[in-house]
Amino acid sequence: MFEAVELDRKVSKETFKAKVPELRTELLELQGLLAEADFPVMIIVSGVEGAGKSEVVNQLNEWLDTRDVETHAFWDETDEERERPHFWRFWRKLPGRGRIGILFGSWYTQPIIDNVFGNTSDSELNVQLNHISELEQTLSHDGALIIKFWFHLDNKTQKQRLEAKLKKNKHRPAVAKFSKHYDAFARTSARAIRMTDSGHSPWYLIEAKDKRYRDMTTATTLISAIRQKLATSADRRHSSYVHDAMAPEEESARVTILDHLDVEQSLSSADYKKQLNDYQSRLQELTWAARNKGLSCINVFEGWDAAGKGGVIRRITGATDARLYRVISVAAPTDEELAHHYLWRFWRQIPRSGYMTIYDRSWYGRVLVERVEGFARQDEWGRAYQEINDFEERLVERGIVVNKFWMHISQDEQLRRFKEREKVPWKQYKITDEDWRNRDRWDDYKAAVNDMVARTSTSFAPWQLVPANDKRFARIQVLKTVCERYEKLL
Amino acid sequence: MFEAVELDRKVSKETFKAKVPELRTELLELQGLLAEADFPVMIIVSGVEGAGKSEVVNQLNEWLDTRDVETHAFWDETDEERERPHFWRFWRKLPGRGRIGILFGSWYTQPIIDNVFGNTSDSELNVQLNHISELEQTLSHDGALIIKFWFHLDNKTQKQRLEAKLKKNKHRPAVAKFSKHYDAFARTSARAIRMTDSGHSPWYLIEAKDKRYRDMTTATTLISAIRQKLATSADRRHSSYVHDAMAPEEESARVTILDHLDVEQSLSSADYKKQLNDYQSRLQELTWAARNKGLSCINVFEGWDAAGKGGVIRRITGATDARLYRVISVAAPTDEELAHHYLWRFWRQIPRSGYMTIYDRSWYGRVLVERVEGFARQDEWGRAYQEINDFEERLVERGIVVNKFWMHISQDEQLRRFKEREKVPWKQYKITDEDWRNRDRWDDYKAAVNDMVARTSTSFAPWQLVPANDKRFARIQVLKTVCERYEKLL
Numbered sequence: 001m002f003e004a005v006e007l008d009r010k011v012s013k014e015t016f017k018a019k020v021p022e023l024r025t026e027l028l029e030l031q032g033l034l035a036e037a038d039f040p041v042m043i044i045v046s047g048v049e050g051a052g053k054s055e056v057v058n059q060l061n062e063w064l065d066t067r068d069v070e071t072h073a074f075w076d077e078t079d080e081e082r083e084r085p086h087f088w089r090f091w092r093k094l095p096g097r098g099r100i101g102i103l104f105g106s107w108y109t110q111p112i113i114d115n116v117f118g119n120t121s122d123s124e125l126n127v128q129l130n131h132i133s134e135l136e137q138t139l140s141h142d143g144a145l146i147i148k149f150w151f152h153l154d155n156k157t158q159k160q161r162l163e164a165k166l167k168k169n170k171h172r173p174a175v176a177k178f179s180k181h182y183d184a185f186a187r188t189s190a191r192a193i194r195m196t197d198s199g200h201s202p203w204y205l206i207e208a209k210d211k212r213y214r215d216m217t218t219a220t221t222l223i224s225a226i227r228q229k230l231a232t233s234a235d236r237r238h239s240s241y242v243h244d245a246m247a248p249e250e251e252s253a254r255v256t257i258l259d260h261l262d263v264e265q266s267l268s269s270a271d272y273k274k275q276l277n278d279y280q281s282r283l284q285e286l287t288w289a290a291r292n293k294g295l296s297c298i299n300v301f302e303g304w305d306a307a308g309k310g311g312v313i314r315r316i317t318g319a320t321d322a323r324l325y326r327v328i329s330v331a332a333p334t335d336e337e338l339a340h341h342y343l344w345r346f347w348r349q350i351p352r353s354g355y356m357t358i359y360d361r362s363w364y365g366r367v368l369v370e371r372v373e374g375f376a377r378q379d380e381w382g383r384a385y386q387e388i389n390d391f392e393e394r395l396v397e398r399g400i401v402v403n404k405f406w407m408h409i410s411q412d413e414q415l416r417r418f419k420e421r422e423k424v425p426w427k428q429y430k431i432t433d434e435d436w437r438n439r440d441r442w443d444d445y446k447a448a449v450n451d452m453v454a455r456t457s458t459s460f461a462p463w464q465l466v467p468a469n470d471k472r473f474a475r476i477q478v479l480k481t482v483c484e485r486y487e488k489l490l
Numbered sequence: 491m492f493e494a495v496e497l498d499r500k501v502s503k504e505t506f507k508a509k510v511p512e513l514r515t516e517l518l519e520l521q522g523l524l525a526e527a528d529f530p531v532m533i534i535v536s537g538v539e540g541a542g543k544s545e546v547v548n549q550l551n552e553w554l555d556t557r558d559v560e561t562h563a564f565w566d567e568t569d570e571e572r573e574r575p576h577f578w579r580f581w582r583k584l585p586g587r588g589r590i591g592i593l594f595g596s597w598y599t600q601p602i603i604d605n606v607f608g609n610t611s612d613s614e615l616n617v618q619l620n621h622i623s624e625l626e627q628t629l630s631h632d633g634a635l636i637i638k639f640w641f642h643l644d645n646k647t648q649k650q651r652l653e654a655k656l657k658k659n660k661h662r663p664a665v666a667k668f669s670k671h672y673d674a675f676a677r678t679s680a681r682a683i684r685m686t687d688s689g690h691s692p693w694y695l696i697e698a699k700d701k702r703y704r705d706m707t708t709a710t711t712l713i714s715a716i717r718q719k720l721a722t723s724a725d726r727r728h729s730s731y732v733h734d735a736m737a738p739e740e741e742s743a744r745v746t747i748l749d750h751l752d753v754e755q756s757l758s759s760a761d762y763k764k765q766l767n768d769y770q771s772r773l774q775e776l777t778w779a780a781r782n783k784g785l786s787c788i789n790v791f792e793g794w795d796a797a798g799k800g801g802v803i804r805r806i807t808g809a810t811d812a813r814l815y816r817v818i819s820v821a822a823p824t825d826e827e828l829a830h831h832y833l834w835r836f837w838r839q840i841p842r843s844g845y846m847t848i849y850d851r852s853w854y855g856r857v858l859v860e861r862v863e864g865f866a867r868q869d870e871w872g873r874a875y876q877e878i879n880d881f882e883e884r885l886v887e888r889g890i891v892v893n894k895f896w897m898h899i900s901q902d903e904q905l906r907r908f909k910e911r912e913k914v915p916w917k918q919y920k921i922t923d924e925d926w927r928n929r930d931r932w933d934d935y936k937a938a939v940n941d942m943v944a945r946t947s948t949s950f951a952p953w954q955l956v957p958a959n960d961k962r963f964a965r966i967q968v969l970k971t972v973c974e975r976y977e978k979l980l
Contacts, residue, residue, distance in 0.1 A: 024916035032919065057812035062804050065919060066819055066850070073813035078842070079569045104812050168771075171778030172811075281658075288661030314552050321662075322547035322594055323563035329556055335825045352568070360556070426514035429522065429555060 001190045005152045011212040039143035040095040044106045047151030049178035050161035051208035074105035083353040085398040091347035096339030115188045129195040136201040142341040145229045146201035151208040256450035266470035279479035280319035286486040294353035296400040300362045303407025305435040306417040330361040385455035392461040402461040407468045491680045495642045501702040529633035530585040534596045537641030539668035540651035541698035564595035573843040575888040581837035586829030605678045619685040626691040632831040635719045636691035641698040746940035756960035769969035770809035776976040784843035786890040790852045793897025795925040796907040820851040875945035882951040892951040897958045
């Protein structure tokens with residue numbers, strides 16, 4: 001692979017001087033257009049040690065209008081980062097729409113280094129690269145333009161460069177190990193590049209021996225990629241389509257998983273009190289034990305309006321030290337959140353190890369309300385199932401327990417509760433016109449829930465459908481599940 | 491002090507049951523009003539160990555509509571937090587306008603504990619408490635309603651409670667030390683409360699022996715404080731006034747510090763090249779040395795349009811490894827930023843130890859463009875000087891180097907550069923109608939700069955006025971300053 005970028009390509013000083021003003025002008029024009037566009041640009045700067053990646057980054061920062069550019073170097077991880085899924089540190093730094101992010105290091109660095117130094121096997125590397133492909137696909141489906149640069153040097157040139165660097169600056173971290181493992185690096189890098197080179201986020205291999213050639217090629221590639229993306233109409237960009245099995249209109253053909261649930265299951269008051277007390281004591285102890293062992297837990301609550309999400313959540317938090325949990329009520333996204341992939345706001349809030357996060361509504365809004373109300377296009381909510389599965393898999397992989405509850409009540413029970421809420425002064429705030437509107441779309445929501453469960457109830461993060469006409473029964477079932485998941489893992 | 495809250499106050503079960511629905515209704519009504527208001531509510535929950543602070547937090551979360559409430563517990567610091575000024579961890583969690591933040595632990599915990607266990611002297615404690623007062627003043631001047639609860643228990647009750655807790659849950663962190671040092675805690679806490687009890691953020695001492703009394707009193711206090719705040723008109727809230735010395739209209743009476751600067755100082759091309767090379771090599775080494783020692787540096791650039799800020803910044807970044815610095819161009823705030831104190835967005839971006847952050851424009855916008863253009867009210871920019879000084883003092887205290895540069899050119903030189911920019915294609919983006927408008931207000935800006943330097947050039951973070959008609963001279967002067975500040979501290 002790399003022989004194609006060991007050709008001694010050069011650019012003369014004169015050409016460079018003559019061409020740079022044009023390139024700069026063009027870059028700035030494109031940036032102007034980009035600022036109004038609905039997608040972010042992510043530039044990944046990687047390559048062999050000594051190729052001058054830092055110089056390229058500095059050069060880009062000189063040529064671009066830095067007001068819309070963010071440069072992020074990913075090297076020394078903080079403990080806040082280590083305590084979360086590996087991709088968290090990248091998600092938190094991704095640029096928003098209309099902006100350019102220069103990602104120096106990026107998600108490729110660690111997998112390559114780990115493989116070269118024998119910390120991961122080739123098949124482990126493959127898994128990591130698959131996750132990277134999924135991530136890049138998720139981002140590019142959302143519109144992101146991902147431009148991946150690999151700067152290459154032959155072995156001899158690298159050695160010379162690294163030695164010169166070391167001489168020049170004694171404070172720099174040691175880099176000798178890179179040159180010594182040149183071949184191993186080349187082998188692993190080639191594999192990484194090959195496995196992640198895709199139509200939506202291609203690699204650009206650039207020979208880095210001659211700095212002028214390197215920097216001009218980088219700029220020209222950037223210009224062409226951005227120009228092409230801008231020229232593609234938004235419609236064509238969102239072309240991926242979801243094929244769905246189409247059930248006939250007949251009632252019996254439209255039965256959903258919710259229809260199979262016995263919502264009337266109940267618990268006597270005495271039983272409830274006893275069990276509540278029991279599970280809450282267990283939970284209190286378990287949350288401290290989880291904290292001491294660094295085990296995180298995410299509890300997701302979805303369900304019909306008035307199904308009792310709030311009441312269940314309070315039975316959990318009431319048994320948990322306030323230092324150990326956080327409840328996140330999903331409201332309208334802020335403008336920073338709107339400027340990113342819809343999962344970005346949830347990545348932001350992933351707990352550190354040892355803590356519990358409770359979501360009152362969640363990322364499933366994408367395939368529930370956004371689908372039913374048409375806030376998301378079909379291709380958007382259609383691909384969300386897989387994106388969500390990938391997301392949750394990253395969480396579980398990192399050792400986070402993911403519990404997902406759908407609180408289910410019958411339509412009649414909902415009506416009864418709506419009316420009750422209207423009567424009790426401190427419950428009135430809970431009932432709005434929107435709730436009545438949602439109620440009218442009961443069947444659409446039911447279909448959406450059925451799809452959601454079918455597509456996202458995975459072995460690592462299964463859905464639990466909770467019969468909730470009887471609040472006592474529902475609360476105990478949730479508490480029991482949370483306790484048992486903890487107990488299994490502690 | 492505490493004898494006033496050791497009175498065995500109680501609320502009967504009947505009263506509690508009868509009153510709670512009213513309280514809840516009232517709290518929810520107020521929350522509805524609050525959501526539309528232009529200020530945040532910060533509830534500080536502190537007090538002796540065993541008083542049930544976690545229970546109070548859970549109770550509030552049960553009574554309030556949690557969609558507008560964020561609960562943050564401050565106890566185990568992360569390394570990202572430790573690597574920044576102490577207040578950073580609080581700033582990053584402060585609620586925005588219209589929201590309620592329950593701060594469990596807060597900025598009071600550590601100073602009190604440190605003093606009790608002899609890690610800080612009383613005079614060190616005083617300094618910390620002063621900084622807390624400044625912080626609370628800063629926030630409340632910006633409109634925040636700060637409600638500080640101190641939950642108290644007598645020694646005997648505390649001992650019983652802690653022993654019971656320990657028996658109940660073996661996973662909880664050890665708490666025996668608190669009871670043993672009861673008197674020392676009481677002494678230090680009393681001092682902390684006394685020194686930070688102010689009109690704008692008063693303490694409420696609440697006896698915590700009887701849970702019903704504790705929780706009802708908390709709710710009632712909260713209701714009354716929010717109600718009172720809502721009743722105060724926004725006009726009256728922003729009443730603090732700045733008294734300024736009024737200079738006569740005469741030209742000679744209006745001389746500013748900028749008039750005393752010789753902008754024509756220059757450097758020959760040969761001298762420039764030699765010195766640039768010299769300082770850039772030094773800087774490269776120094777930034778790595780700083781990184782290895784954990785020394786952070788913040789460089790702030792302000793100056794006239796076209797004064798050459800960008801060029802100077804590129805001379806710094808060009809000599810610095812791209813992993814070690816970040817350039818932040820201050821643009822329009824996002825809605826999350828607008829919902830907070832204007833300094834919040836800058837607190838967000840404070841570098842970890844060992845890194846350099848360069849601000850292309852900065853928090854000084856408050857006393858420059860916002861003052862001149864009337865984007866901030868006089869009382870707002872008027873108090874900003876002190877807020878900025880406090881902010882920078884917190885940075886310097888934490889060992890961060892703060893360099894501040896005002897790039898100064900003459901009005902004629904600016905005109906020449908504007909015209910030049912209009913001619914060069916890749917410089918055109920830099921010149922806008924706004925630049926011409928700003929130019930018309932030259933004298934207003936000059937007065938603002940003079941005030942800014944007078945009020946914020948401190949011993950710990952002095953301003954450097956850089957004569958910049960000659961770009962070469964300006965660049966070398968900045969590089970020299972940055973290098974020398976580093977060298978002094980490394």
